[in-house]
Amino acid sequence: MVGIxxxxxxxxxxxxxxxxxxxxxxxxxxxxxxxxxMIIVPIGWLFLLSFIGRDGSFSFENYERMINSKAYIRIFLxxxxxxxxxxxxxxxxxxxxxYFMSQIPRxxxxxxxxxVLIPFWTSLLVRTYAxxxxxxxxxxxxxxxxxxxxxxxxxxxxxxxSGTLIGxxxxxxxxxxxPLYANMRAIDPHCVKAASSLGATPVRAxxxxxxxxxxxxxxxxxxxxxxLCLGFYVTPAVLGGGKVIMAAMKISSNxxxxxxxxxxSALGVVLLVVxxxxxxxxxxxVSLDQFGQRS
Amino acid sequence: xxxxxxxxxxxxxxxxxGFASFSTASFADDTLRIVSWGGAYQKGQSVGIFQPAAEAMxxxxxxxxxxxxxxxxxxxxxxxxxxxxxxxxxxxCASGGAEGILEKLDYSVIDVSNHLPGMYSDYxxxxxxxxxxxxxxxxxxxxxxxxxxxxxxxxxxxxxTRAMRAKVDSQLEAALLADGVAKEDIYKVLDSEEGIxxxxxxxxxxxxxxxxxxxxxxxxxxLMKDGEVDMTTGWNGRxxxxxxxxxxxxxxxxxGIMDWEGYGIPKGVKNKDLAMKYIAxxxxxxxxxxxxxxxxxxxxxxxxxxxxxxxxxxxxQMPSHPENAKHQMTLRTDWYAKWRTIAAEKYTEMMxx
Numbered sequence: 283m284v285g286i287x288x289x290x291x292x293x294x295x296x297x298x299x300x301x302x303x304x305x306x307x308x309x310x311x312x313x314x315x316x317x318x319x320m321i322i323v324p325i326g327w328l329f330l331l332s333f334i335g336r337d338g339s340f341s342f343e344n345y346e347r348m349i350n351s352k353a354y355i356r357i358f359l360x361x362x363x364x365x366x367x368x369x370x371x372x373x374x375x376x377x378x379x380x381y382f383m384s385q386i387p388r389x390x391x392x393x394x395x396x397x398v399l400i401p402f403w404t405s406l407l408v409r410t411y412a413x414x415x416x417x418x419x420x421x422x423x424x425x426x427x428x429x430x431x432x433x434x435x436x437x438x439x440x441x442x443x444s445g446t447l448i449g450x451x452x453x454x455x456x457x458x459x460x461p462l463y464a465n466m467r468a469i470d471p472h473c474v475k476a477a478s479s480l481g482a483t484p485v486r487a488x489x490x491x492x493x494x495x496x497x498x499x500x501x502x503x504x505x506x507x508x509x510l511c512l513g514f515y516v517t518p519a520v521l522g523g524g525k526v527i528m529a530a531m532k533i534s535s536n537x538x539x540x541x542x543x544x545x546x547s548a549l550g551v552v553l554l555v556v557x558x559x560x561x562x563x564x565x566x567x568v569s570l571d572q573f574g575q576r577s
Numbered sequence: 578x579x580x581x582x583x584x585x586x587x588x589x590x591x592x593x594x595g596f597a598s599f600s601t602a603s604f605a606d607d608t609l610r611i612v613s614w615g616g617a618y619q620k621g622q623s624v625g626i627f628q629p630a631a632e633a634m635x636x637x638x639x640x641x642x643x644x645x646x647x648x649x650x651x652x653x654x655x656x657x658x659x660x661x662x663x664x665x666x667x668x669x670c671a672s673g674g675a676e677g678i679l680e681k682l683d684y685s686v687i688d689v690s691n692h693l694p695g696m697y698s699d700y701x702x703x704x705x706x707x708x709x710x711x712x713x714x715x716x717x718x719x720x721x722x723x724x725x726x727x728x729x730x731x732x733x734x735x736x737x738t739r740a741m742r743a744k745v746d747s748q749l750e751a752a753l754l755a756d757g758v759a760k761e762d763i764y765k766v767l768d769s770e771e772g773i774x775x776x777x778x779x780x781x782x783x784x785x786x787x788x789x790x791x792x793x794x795x796x797x798x799x800l801m802k803d804g805e806v807d808m809t810t811g812w813n814g815r816x817x818x819x820x821x822x823x824x825x826x827x828x829x830x831x832x833g834i835m836d837w838e839g840y841g842i843p844k845g846v847k848n849k850d851l852a853m854k855y856i857a858x859x860x861x862x863x864x865x866x867x868x869x870x871x872x873x874x875x876x877x878x879x880x881x882x883x884x885x886x887x888x889x890x891x892x893x894q895m896p897s898h899p900e901n902a903k904h905q906m907t908l909r910t911d912w913y914a915k916w917r918t919i920a921a922e923k924y925t926e927m928m929x930x
Binding site for chain 1: 645646647650672673676678743744788789790791792803804805917918921922923925926928929930
């Protein structure tokens with residue numbers, strides 16, 4: 283390899299690099315067009331619509347409404363609270379599992395992966411209703427626990443925040459585990475061994491070597507989970523029992539209520555802007571580059 | 578109205594698929610397209626009303642499901658031509674009418690002279706009547722459940738969990754009845770923001786006891802069947818079906834708030850005249866009597882009772898039977914046309930407090 287490379291002169295190398303550059307740009311072009319047509323244009327359209335009032339003229343009424351009613355700010359707070367809590371619980375449950383899977387032989391890890399993926403392939407609606415059936419007042423869990431004398435009266439698992447979180451964490455977990463596991467598998471086990479040979483305890487080796495190396499996967503997983511949670515509709519609607527109203531639910535009811543896309547778009551715009559702000563602040567606090575460097 | 582989020586989505590999907598086939602076919606002048614809510618409700622409509630009425634007129638009527646008045650708005654605003662008639666709650670029609678997306682019905686063609694008072698409007702010809710009632714779990718309270726709205730809101734006399742609707746419809750009326758307002762005066766009191774706040778405060782007073790805010794008829798029926806709550810507001814027909822299914826549920830007509838469903842025509846449909854004639858045909862009492870065999874939503878045409886077109890035992894189960902109707906108040910859609918958005922936003926605010 284080395285011998286062949288030395289035969290190229292500077293100019294040829296530069297030309298090759300340029301050609302590669304254009305080839306890759308050409309390959310990403312369809313994607314860029316797709317992003318432009320499917321994301322940028324609709325979001326711009328959404329933004330414009332949010333300034334159109336019920337009578338079809340330019341107006342700020344959709345935003346005024348959000349300022350005047352306390353319901354909207356509460357709904358946004360609920361949306362972010364539920365999304366952050368779901369993301370946290372997913373990390374707490376998913377990280378140890380992904381770590382465990384990355385440390386056992388591939389054969390066993392693949393079996394674990396099937397366990398992670400099977401619920402992933404089951405309809406979201408089915409899983410949501412399954413939780414309702416299991417956890418309601420006279421559901422399986424409460425009935426068995428009361429019959430066995432473990433509980434004196436049924437626990438209220440569903441139709442509240444806890445029910446929503448149980449359902450959402452269950453649905454979101456694979457989205458955290460998949461990128462995290464892929465990342466952990468790629469971490470060179472010799473790095474941890476090297477730390478140990480230099481005298482680090484297993485705990486120290488994990489925190490100073492393994493954990494920082496797994497950060498890109500963790501951050502990717504956290505981002506995917508958090509962003510997907512923001513748009514959740516069915517699970518909070520079914521398991522929240524009307525106690526958990528998230529932005530998507532209000533968007534839907536505003537279309538019915540006002541017969542105008544503007545009333546719904548404005549909510550979408552606010553959600554988008556606030557989310558981007560949060561992600562921007564988060565990226566400043568936790569510098570991705572800090573963990574992104576492998577070498 | 579009686580839809581369920583998921584069913585509604587399926588419905589929308591089904592409608593969009595249906596639209597594809599609609600648009601490719603060429604329509605003769607003797608074909609109409611009607612949409613409704615699907616499920617047991619539309620089955621009753623189809624067998625009892627839509628098809629027999631079409632046959633009597635010698636026309637073809639194609640059926641589909643839809644997702645409610647917002648679908649009508651979508652269709653009219655985008656200039657699409659997808660259906661000629663839709664079945665909708667009176668409130669939905671009223672707001673659609675206020676939005677200017679519906680054709681005014683021609684009551685010189687459609688005969689409503691035998692309709693019960695208030696059971697038709699400019700944009701909606703009433704076809705069946707349902708009631709919002711307070712239902713209770715007979716395992717918890719036996720026969721002596723909340724037989725009035727005052728009982729439903731009395732958490733000392735009737736301790737237990739409650740469910741109310743996640744939308745404002747009929748809930749404020751119930752709260753004011755509980756607060757001692759006479760049924761004739763409900764809409765006078767509600768005709769101001771103070772009146773709406775008074776009703777909302779009444780609901781606030783029992784909010785810790787409200788375990789669930791329901792969003793669909795299927796849901797409140799299930800809540801009672803599973804014993805998840807001890808009492809709930811909801812549609813009488815759903816409770817009757819749940820009872821047949823073994824649910825321990827009862828309700829008293831004294832809590833009834835009558836509301837009605839009917840047919841409307843989207844603005845600009847080509848077959849407007851035929852649609853009008855078809856609606857006129859569907860208003861005949863014999864169709865309504867047949868429909869009521871399938872679900873306990875009663876006829877708007879009082880001839881059904883006067884001509885004894887229904888078996889007495891079945892007729893007694895209908896919200897609109899004179900013996901049941903006399904205890905109840907009737908929901909007024911003009912109030913919703915005027916106050917819905919304000920009341921709905923305040924209601925959501927109360928729910929999220």
